[in-house]
Amino acid sequence: MENIRNFCIIAHIDHGKSTLADRLLEITGTIEKRLMKPQFLDQLELERERGITIKMAPVRMVYRLLSTNNESNSNKRITNFADEYILNLIDTPGHSDFRYEVSRALAAVEGAVLLVDATQGIQAQTLANLQSARKAGLKIIGAVNKVDAATSDQVKENIKNLSLLLEIPEKEILKVSGKTGAGVPELLAKIIERIPPPSNQVTNKVTGRALIFDSLYDEHKGIIAHIRVFDGEFQLNQDIFLLATKTAAKAKEIGYFVPQLKPSEKIATGEIGYIATGIKNPDKLKIGDTIIGNWKLEIGNCQPLAGYEEPKPVVFVSFYPEETDQYDELKIALGKLRLTDSSLRFEADMNEVLGRGFKGGFLGRLHFEIAAERLAREFKIETVHSFPSVAYKVKIKNDWRLVTNPKDFPENPEEVEEPIAKIEILTPTAYLGLILQLKEFFRFSEIETQNLGNNILISAKLPLADLISDLDDKLKSISSGFASLSYELIGYEKANVAKLEILVAGHPVPGLTRIVPKNDLERVGRSTVEKLKDLLPKQQFSQALQAAVGGKILARETIPAMKKLLGNFGKTGGDRTRKMKLWKKQQRGKEKLKEIAEKSDIKIPAHIFKELLKK
Secondary structure (H helix, E strand, O other): OOOEEEEEEEOOOOOOHHHHHHHHHHHOOOOOHHHOOOOOOOOOHHHHHHOOOOOOEEEEEEEEOEOOOOOOOOOOEOOOOOOEEEEEEEEOOOOHHHHHHHHHHHOOOOEEEEEEEOOOOOOHHHHHHHHHHHHOOOEEEEEEEOOOOOOHHHHHHHHHHHHHHHOOOHHHOEEOOOOOOOOHHHHHHHHHHHOOOOOOOOOOOOOEEEEEEEEEEEOOOEEEEEEEEEEEEEEOOOEEEEOOOOEEEEOOEEEEEOOOEEEEOEEEOOOEEEEEOOOOOHHHOOOOOEEEEOHHHHHHHOOOOOOOOOOOOOEEEEEEEOOHHHHHHHHHHHHHHHHHOOOOEEEEEEEOOOEEEEEEEEOOHHHHHHHHHHHHHHOOOOEEEOOOEOOEEEEEOOEEEEEOOHHHOOOOOOEEEEEEEEEEEEEEHHHHHHHHHHHHOOOOEEEEEEEEOOEEEEEEEEEHHHHHHHHHHHHHHHOOOOOEEEEEEEEEEEOOEEEEEEEEOOEEOHHHOEEEEHHHHHHHHHHHHHHHHHHOOOOOOOEEEEEEEOOEEEEEEEEOOOOOOOOOOOOOOOOHHHHHHHHHHHHHHHHHHHHHHHHOOOOOOHHHHHHHOOO
């Protein structure tokens, strides 16, 4: 174990984690240079398109440590180190919606490289990730990335700021370039020198005990558990046992990430690798569970490892298949998706217009958007979804209940509480005034500012419903992309909100129901019916579009009936009396159609829902 180093790279989004990981793979010889491609560890097509890491990615590197002094062309060894080291790296996402991925990576390693972009400096998620790494008790190495693209003054300034943040001398902050590879050998040497090797945490005589930090699904091998072994070892074809779900299985395959799956005969204490369990039921494996070996002999003496705090969904969206006969396929797809995204929660749901579907719980708006895109790309299932909403606490007859679906929100609750987030915005001083003006559109409270060099850290409380609307987009727009945002849920506070319903021909459309602050009801209602008027096709009868709260109509638009011209009375000739009779007959027919429509369900095509629900 003295030759093993387990570490992860943490940073704000777009600070170069994946590019730096590429250079680590090259320099250690894990991937041949001719086979290298940008963002090598990002395996999802979606990650490459968006240029962001969505899934954590483990990889095992074997490295021979060379001299890092001025004799750069020398092959001289550093004599006080071993010749060969096993470096287990976990690349992590940077966006705050995927912080649960980061927390699981931190629990599987002993150290972290905190990366800061030299052209952007310390950002909001830099601070949040640092706090998480310190809480996990990790050894932290500071590095300033993209030094090739920054001025010398920018590099010096960020080295100074990062040393103050980490409370270490400036000389211990490394300068690296993920693009050119400059400084990366020195970073590898620092990782070996500063990050401690794993220790044996054995508390009982088990053949193996490991933490499951991630998983994926394979049609032939079943669920593949990504594990960090904390004591003992696991061998091929060994009996294994999952403590939380009390599930027995056999290790069909054992191995390491290189980064592809590479089978091995065993995986031992301190190492990171995988076990193919053969289990096909997603409910049988739980992220954060402890997996043990030789369980038939040792289960009575085995204590579970410390797992993870269960992720708490904050955004709720209902998904429905565009093709109603794909309900079962959607259910299977969500189960498999949950294996690669353990923070996803879903339960069966029913909509009077869209049919059967599932209500999903997500950690943020981007998290839900990524899940929808993965369903379409990986499982070929196109979905229609409801407006993103949050969970409200509602008091009725002195009884509090949690409401996650707007259609279930009562008309006249005694009291309502909504989730509140603490947000931190890190911005250059020049944009402070523009950002503070956002309080005219968003319900900020308890605003505080703090100077951090050339930046300002803005702390405030904000209802989660406002946060998931379009705050991040507006923030990036007014700050030219320089401001960054991080947040955490801190509790519930009293809310002044109401249920806004959209009626088509007198029928409420459940998928369009929203919970809206009372001050914004009329504006949101009018905007919705105006947009719906442009999207819905004309019928043989006129259609009333209404936005209502309780029995009160706040806004109305009317889609006129289709017209069928009965000739031009003035120019084409013909008997006017006969044409008037036909026109009146047509009007009576339209009135009859309207009556029938008002007594039956309104069908809104799926593509119109998609257009209406766009931001």
